Amino acid sequence: MEMEKGKVVVEKVRGKSTVIRSFSKYPLKFITPRKVGSSITDAVWIYSLTYGGGIVSGDSISVEFTIGDGCTAVLTTQSSTKVYKSLGSKCSEQVLEARIGSGALFVVIPDPVTCFSTARYSQKQVFRVVSDSSLVIVDWFTSGRHESGEKWDFELYRSSNCIFAEGNQPVFLDTVLLEQSSPVDIAERMHEYQVIAMVLIYGPKLKHVQDQVQENVKRLMSQQLQIPSTRLGCCAKTNSDNCLVRPAFIASCSAFGPKGMGVVVRVASTTTEAVYRFLHHQLAGMEPLLGVSPYS
Amino acid sequence: MPLPASPIFTIHAHFSKKKKKKKKISQKIDSLEGGLLVCFVMDQDLVETEKRRKREINIDPGLQWSQWQLLDSILPTGGFAHSFGLEAAIQARLVSGPDDLQNFVIHLLENTGSLLLPFVYSATMNPTLDNCQKLDRILDATLSNEVGRKASVSQGSSLMRVAASVFTELPSLKSMRDVCIGSGVVSFHHAPVFGIICGLLGMDSGTSQRAYIFMTMRDVISAATRLNLVGPLGAAVLQHRVASVAESMVKKWMDRSVEDACQTAPLLDTIQGCHTYLFSRLFCS
Numbered sequence: 001m002e003m004e005k006g007k008v009v010v011e012k013v014r015g016k017s018t019v020i021r022s023f024s025k026y027p028l029k030f031i032t033p034r035k036v037g038s039s040i041t042d043a044v045w046i047y048s049l050t051y052g053g054g055i056v057s058g059d060s061i062s063v064e065f066t067i068g069d070g071c072t073a074v075l076t077t078q079s080s081t082k083v084y085k086s087l088g089s090k091c092s093e094q095v096l097e098a099r100i101g102s103g104a105l106f107v108v109i110p111d112p113v114t115c116f117s118t119a120r121y122s123q124k125q126v127f128r129v130v131s132d133s134s135l136v137i138v139d140w141f142t143s144g145r146h147e148s149g150e151k152w153d154f155e156l157y158r159s160s161n162c163i164f165a166e167g168n169q170p171v172f173l174d175t176v177l178l179e180q181s182s183p184v185d186i187a188e189r190m191h192e193y194q195v196i197a198m199v200l201i202y203g204p205k206l207k208h209v210q211d212q213v214q215e216n217v218k219r220l221m222s223q224q225l226q227i228p229s230t231r232l233g234c235c236a237k238t239n240s241d242n243c244l245v246r247p248a249f250i251a252s253c254s255a256f257g258p259k260g261m262g263v264v265v266r267v268a269s270t271t272t273e274a275v276y277r278f279l280h281h282q283l284a285g286m287e288p289l290l291g292v293s294p295y296s
Numbered sequence: 297m298p299l300p301a302s303p304i305f306t307i308h309a310h311f312s313k314k315k316k317k318k319k320k321i322s323q324k325i326d327s328l329e330g331g332l333l334v335c336f337v338m339d340q341d342l343v344e345t346e347k348r349r350k351r352e353i354n355i356d357p358g359l360q361w362s363q364w365q366l367l368d369s370i371l372p373t374g375g376f377a378h379s380f381g382l383e384a385a386i387q388a389r390l391v392s393g394p395d396d397l398q399n400f401v402i403h404l405l406e407n408t409g410s411l412l413l414p415f416v417y418s419a420t421m422n423p424t425l426d427n428c429q430k431l432d433r434i435l436d437a438t439l440s441n442e443v444g445r446k447a448s449v450s451q452g453s454s455l456m457r458v459a460a461s462v463f464t465e466l467p468s469l470k471s472m473r474d475v476c477i478g479s480g481v482v483s484f485h486h487a488p489v490f491g492i493i494c495g496l497l498g499m500d501s502g503t504s505q506r507a508y509i510f511m512t513m514r515d516v517i518s519a520a521t522r523l524n525l526v527g528p529l530g531a532a533v534l535q536h537r538v539a540s541v542a543e544s545m546v547k548k549w550m551d552r553s554v555e556d557a558c559q560t561a562p563l564l565d566t567i568q569g570c571h572t573y574l575f576s577r578l579f580c581s
Contacts, residue, residue, distance in 0.1 A: 122455075175442075175557065175558035175560070176559045176562050182548070183541060183544050184402055184403060184406055189563060196563070209576055222575065226387055226575070228386065232472025250388060250563075252568075252570045252573070253569065255441035257437075266441070266562070
């Protein structure tokens with residue numbers, strides 16, 4: 001199995017962030033429209049597309065991004081990444097490696113990954129930063145085509161996100177692995193939640209967004225969490241719904257990294273729309289940096 | 297995963313109850329067949345116990361005293377201040393009774409196995425200062441959940457302090473602690489600290505990984521009794537019932553490299569992160 005390599009290099013040309021190299025091979029394609037948002041903001045938007053709108057069993061896609069000093073680049077998709085049924089034990093994989101220069105900002109804001117039944121999918125994203133790089137990663141996946149009843153029916157989903165500082169120092173290492181062969185099946189582990197998302201906001205350019213998100217999530221969740229009013233055990237007997245109702249949307253925030261330079265938000269939701277709304281709302285503060293508000 | 301009640305276990309449980317009940321039961325099974333069955337089951341048990349007894353002869357008795365003390369819940373490492381996200385899960389109505397609790401414990405053990413056993417394993421196999429520092433740094437970047445990370449640091453540093461004072465036959469433990477404190481860059485995460493102590497005590501890596509899962513199970517079930525989810529007897533029954541699932545988790549996740557450490561219960565991680573949002577709470581995590 002050969003890796004299909006894609007490559008994008010963003011550098012400052014006459015003071016503006018510019019894609020100076022862009023290369024991709026089937027089934028991957030990058031589109032870099034010139035005008036996204038106002039001309040005052042200095043940001044390039046890169047759309048990653050796959051032919052057929054998804055990833056077929058055994059596809060292996062690898063891309064490299066270099067975001068030069070002081071540049072701003074956004075990597076996004078136009079619709080969810082569908083991972084189709086796997087043939088045999090073949091695993092589809094996507095690998096992304098990015099170098100983010102000094103004072104640069106890289107924003108990875110895709111739509112969710114949706115693994116169809118029996119699909120096997122593995123994704124690895126490695127980000128190399130320097131002390132004043134900034135980075136936003138949204139990484140999320142759904143239970144499958146859950147509207148038509150296909151819930152947590154895939155074979156394997158693995159997603160790794162790693163951030164390394166200079167000298168290969170680990171700043172953030174995270175791997176989520178869901179596989180059907182585990183002693184506990186995935187659907188049971190997820191209760192009725194259909195979407196799992198991670199939003200990572202790192203670096204000096206995004207301090208205001210971090211503070212806002214932490215405050216918002218705290219306010220949102222403090223209302224949802226409470227000591228159940230009816231004491232344990234009686235709920236099942238009385239069959240009353242109100243004491244068993246779980247929050248449809250759960251989020252929590254954590255600071256990480258040296259001097260708490262990063263904030264990571266973990267989300268579990270019963271609907272995809274609620275996560276889109278959340279992302280739109282929480283990342284709206286980035287509009288001045290990107291020209292357009294993410295997920296709008 | 298529903299656990300089938302073992303017939304052997306059921307009969308034993310009846311017998312261990314008070315005399316009155318014993319009489320009642322023995323009347324019930326007064327027929328010849330019933331009596332034979334009980335005798336047969338007891339004989340089977342004796343054979344098994346005998347086999348086990350013979351197997352365990354080679355264990356170093358000195359090691360056992362240390363092992364038991366390391367796993368004893370009276371060792372003051374502050375494990376009882378943590379609920380591993382259970383308290384938040386109750387307030388999010390994800391856990392509301394004994395059945396939910398059993399599932400929660402199983403999910404937690406699987407996540408502990410996939411995420412932390414690689415660190416216990418590496419530390420037990422190579423209990424050196426270098427490895428301690430390396431594992432600590434990697435785990436600090438891996439535990440991105442602030443609640444879980446702080447819990448790991450507070451339990452790990454108490455365990456290191458206690459172990460350095462208790463296991464005086466291992467002077468390297470104390471010197472390792474002193475160097476780490478001096479360097480200021482080691483946070484003393486729990487899993488590698490535990491592995492290092494096991495390694496220095498001469499415990500094999502299988503035992504140390506199993507012991508780590510055991511402690512996690514012990515502490516979360518203990519938290520459940522204090523959160524009024526189960527009574528003390530129910531907790532003991534649950535602990536024994538979950539043991540076979542826990543063993544399958546250990547088998548699945550043991551002896552893996554640190555690069556393979558992963559989360560297998562993302563929902564649990566999200567919930568645990570909510571702990572600081574709880575208006576009233578008993579536990580630190």
